[in-house]
Amino acid sequence: MVARYAQIAGELRDAITRGEYAVGAQLPSEAELAVRFAVSRGTIRQAVAVLGAEGLVGSRQGARRIVLGRERSQSFAELHSFAQWAWSMGYEVGGRVLRQRRRAASAAEAARLALRPGEPVLAVLRLRSLEGEPVMLERTVYAGWIAPAVERLDADCASVTQALHESVGLVFAYGEHLLDAVAAGSEDSRLLAVRRGGPLLRQRRVTTTPEGRPVEWSDDRYRAGSVAFGIRNSVDVNPLVRQVGELRPSP
Amino acid sequence: MVARYAQIAGELRDAITRGEYAVGAQLPSEAELAVRFAVSRGTIRQAVAVLGAEGLVGSRQGARRIVLGRERSQSFAELHSFAQWAWSMGYEVGGRVLRQRRRAASAAEAARLALRPGEPVLAVLRLRSLEGEPVMLERTVYAGWIAPAVERLDADCASVTQALHESVGLVFAYGEHLLDAVAAGSEDSRLLAVRRGGPLLRQRRVTTTPEGRPVEWSDDRYRAGSVAFGIRNSVDVNPLVRQVGELRPSP
DNA sequence: AAGTGGTCTAGACCACCGG
DNA sequence: CGGTGGTCTAGACCACTTC
Numbered sequence: 378m379v380a381r382y383a384q385i386a387g388e389l390r391d392a393i394t395r396g397e398y399a400v401g402a403q404l405p406s407e408a409e410l411a412v413r414f415a416v417s418r419g420t421i422r423q424a425v426a427v428l429g430a431e432g433l434v435g436s437r438q439g440a441r442r443i444v445l446g447r448e449r450s451q452s453f454a455e456l457h458s459f460a461q462w463a464w465s466m467g468y469e470v471g472g473r474v475l476r477q478r479r480r481a482a483s484a485a486e487a488a489r490l491a492l493r494p495g496e497p498v499l500a501v502l503r504l505r506s507l508e509g510e511p512v513m514l515e516r517t518v519y520a521g522w523i524a525p526a527v528e529r530l531d532a533d534c535a536s537v538t539q540a541l542h543e544s545v546g547l548v549f550a551y552g553e554h555l556l557d558a559v560a561a562g563s564e565d566s567r568l569l570a571v572r573r574g575g576p577l578l579r580q581r582r583v584t585t586t587p588e589g590r591p592v593e594w595s596d597d598r599y600r601a602g603s604v605a606f607g608i609r610n611s612v613d614v615n616p617l618v619r620q621v622g623e624l625r626p627s628p
Numbered sequence: 629m630v631a632r633y634a635q636i637a638g639e640l641r642d643a644i645t646r647g648e649y650a651v652g653a654q655l656p657s658e659a660e661l662a663v664r665f666a667v668s669r670g671t672i673r674q675a676v677a678v679l680g681a682e683g684l685v686g687s688r689q690g691a692r693r694i695v696l697g698r699e700r701s702q703s704f705a706e707l708h709s710f711a712q713w714a715w716s717m718g719y720e721v722g723g724r725v726l727r728q729r730r731r732a733a734s735a736a737e738a739a740r741l742a743l744r745p746g747e748p749v750l751a752v753l754r755l756r757s758l759e760g761e762p763v764m765l766e767r768t769v770y771a772g773w774i775a776p777a778v779e780r781l782d783a784d785c786a787s788v789t790q791a792l793h794e795s796v797g798l799v800f801a802y803g804e805h806l807l808d809a810v811a812a813g814s815e816d817s818r819l820l821a822v823r824r825g826g827p828l829l830r831q832r833r834v835t836t837t838p839e840g841r842p843v844e845w846s847d848d849r850y851r852a853g854s855v856a857f858g859i860r861n862s863v864d865v866n867p868l869v870r871q872v873g874e875l876r877p878s879p
Numbered sequence: 880a881a882g883t884g885g886t887c888t889a890g891a892c893c894a895c896c897g898g
Numbered sequence: 899c900g901g902t903g904g905t906c907t908a909g910a911c912c913a914c915t916t917c
Binding site: 485489559 | 825829850855
Binding site: 378406407408422436437438439440441442493 | 901902903904915
């Protein structure tokens with residue numbers, strides 16, 4: 378059962394991708410689309426909100442929506458795997474499972490993994506190293522349905538992503554990441570060999586299947602100075618965005 | 629004129645931040661909130677959609693919304709200006725110039741700003757605050773050609789980006805960002821009121837004109853826990869790359 | 880079975896944009 | 899000025915969760 382607004386979003390997205398609505402061109406008005414698809418304006422607004430969240434169209438009160446681009450973001454696969462990134466940079470990478478046990482999901486974990494609170498999850502503590510030095514502590518919670526495959530992995534498996542792909546055909550896709558700084562706790566400081574209370578870069582992330590089913594929720598802590606995250610905003614992506622001015626994503 | 633749903637989102641966000649709704653706890657039902665705020669359920673749904681987009685709460689059909697976290701997150705999609713981001717989130721933002729002086733560009737600065745070493749730059753130290761509390765220390769080096777416009781700004785100008793846009797028509801585009809964690813130095817700890825050696829989230833960034841001409845190079849340090857940077861792959865267009873940092877203490 | 884969020888409708892008024 | 903998107907209401911039905 379696919380919601381009507383999602384179907385409409387899909388049709389409009391396809392039309393944009395096909396070039397039916399060129400970049401920079403206007404989308405039909407909400408009222409017009411409501412008539413065309415024989416739905417209420419509210420449903421149309423849900424549909425175009427999806428496109429807005431995908432960065433395909435922009436809007437300003439009083440003016441028609443403008444097509445900003447033709448492609449949804451993709452790629453990004455290497456971000457999900459510490460090992461694959463390291464290999465691609467020519468670094469020697471290692472990993473070791475320090476602790477692994479099944480337990481019930483907390484309320485917050487359940488919500489992040491789209492599970493019911495109390496459902497079984499697999500909590501894993503992994504120490505990752507680069508060039509032989511420990512640089513990252515990975516506290517991961519896997520959804521119960523993938524737990525058996527994770528438990529079958531070697532304790533010193535270098536790339537979990539690749540191993541799961543080979544063993545059960547799992548592909549990691551879309552995710553969500555939060556980056557901030559935290560003080561090293563006692564376990565952090567012992568395992569990463571840093572001063573207690575010292576700075577760590579924390580990356581919290583959700584990994585899902587390409588269909589959007591959550592696979593893991595992880596809290597990764599990097600020793601300060603070992604790794605930095607970089608973002609390049611391509612200037613060329615959308616000169617139009619700046620022409621139009623302040624575009625605010627619709628809720 | 630602030631929309632009612634935005635006000636409600638703000639109140640709920642505050643309640644979560646204050647810990648009134650703990651992480652993992654349930655939010656009241658939409659119907660209950662509609663009664664409490666004396667609005668329709670549709671408006672409540674707009675409000676909680678904002679919190680969902682901020683990553684503060686999660687939802688599953690049939691079950692109440694769950695609080696996922698209590699921290700503000702900064703999306704790279706809106707990574708344009710500290711002030712504009714804060715304003716869009718409904719926060720009260722402040723800024724104050726603590727030090728400002730012209731000097732010659734170092735070799736590293738010159739490289740970042742596409743200048744010759746020794747060419748004049750304007751170094752500015754700014755303390756930024758959120759809701760009246762100091763949260764970020766900004767050490768910016770402006771290219772000489774924009775320096776006069778920067779010097780004309782108020783010392784407590786809240787949005788430099790906006791002010792420069794209005795005064796000289798300058799539009800910022802964003803080139804490159806590096807995120808990592810560093811230990812607070814003595815100046816950092818004094819001005820941000822944190823423990824010396826404690827964790828800070830550092831964002832180093834280059835800002836350019838839309839044509840690619842570098843405008844500023846900045847080292848921004850956030851108090852741990854005050855702000856997190858978020859990336860949503862499914863929504864975001866910006867590639868995120870992990871990089872090895874060999875950059876030790878910067879000036 | 881009752882409660883809850885997800886979806887959808889059919890109106891309405893307003894602020895803003897364009898010609 | 900008319901058209902458009904932004905906001906808001908007051909209903910409705912359904913799928914799903916919780917008890």
